[in-house]
Amino acid sequence: MTSSPDNPSRRSVARRAVIGGGGAALVAGSAAALLPSGTVSAGRSSNPARAADELAIRQLSVNYALGTDAIGAGDIAGGRALYEQAFTAEATIAAGFDRAAPALVANGRDEWADVVIGAFQSYSATQHLLGTINITIDQRGRSAQMTSYLEATHVLRASQELLIVKGTYIDTVESDRGDWRITERFLQFMSYNTVPRTLPAL
Template identity: 40%
Template sequence: MTKTSFASVGRRAKVALTVAGAAAAVALFAGFITPTPNGWKLAAELEIAKLPVCYALGTDAIGRGDLQAGKNIYAPCFKSDAELAVYFPGTPFNGPPSSTAIGANAWADFVEGVFTTSGYTSTQHLIGSIDINVIDEDEATMTSYLHATHVLPNGTIDVANGTYEDEVIRVNGTWKIKRRTLKLITFLNLGTPTP
């Protein structure tokens, strides 16, 4: 390679780095990415993000009729005295919740009661738009969106949408949900149209 080609490669590399840096700055300032000053914060966010998934899997075990499996899945996700609450559609969010429970086992019993009374044969809970705010090394808040399908014996489904609001703490080095509130905004029965 000649001296001229090294200079050309150097200029192209400099332009590429400048463009990449500018793109990262735009993404940062536009709010698409957040700077993580410490590695511990990123690690905390990754561990906390598993909690809503744990909850959905436990709830769907209960939805399949396996209450004990649901309780077993819930157990590592919640503080033993976690406070759980739900606002059903139409209940004002600034008033008392529709139902509450202390501890994941009590919540699992409540969920199983609702599912059994409603006659559901299976459920599928999808959790998305997870937003985590790590306050410090032992506290965080999290919100996530719910889209849940509940299957009825007649082939119709009840669809629920809402938002979970959580307070999360670290217990013996493991992140757990301390307080979870579900605010349901819709609950709709859908069926297959008749031909």
């Protein structure tokens, strides 16, 4: 049996759909109104130029992860080249549980590459997984803040165990005529865990 177009239940459904759509628009408008003045948060920009900037800034964190894993695989030149695409030459880079007293510090991307090369001598491979990347660009479009969640897996050469490091990259990013680079990075460590590297049971 088919329903008539004048069926009251169908009119009720249609009315709820219209009201729901209006409510969604109201919520979206309210959320936009809550954004800080003079900032653009990643994923919310409708400006094509700003959207392109967000993608370029996001790629900086990806370049770093790929460069670090290249060094972990023994490709030092490839890793340094990717660092050049992520950082300014004079970038300040540090890592630790306490930003006021970092465990690792380097002045410049080349010095940081040396730190990574030294630290990775005991690993046979690494994998840096990024997630929850958030970007806020200033109104002038010349600087930005970025945070990226990290889970890094390191294969210990001697034991073949896995060292799992979790943390957050906190970056200051600057634009030189549209060419974005990280000028300051702090890796805020959250946790370290060592687990066996075993194959699943067959």
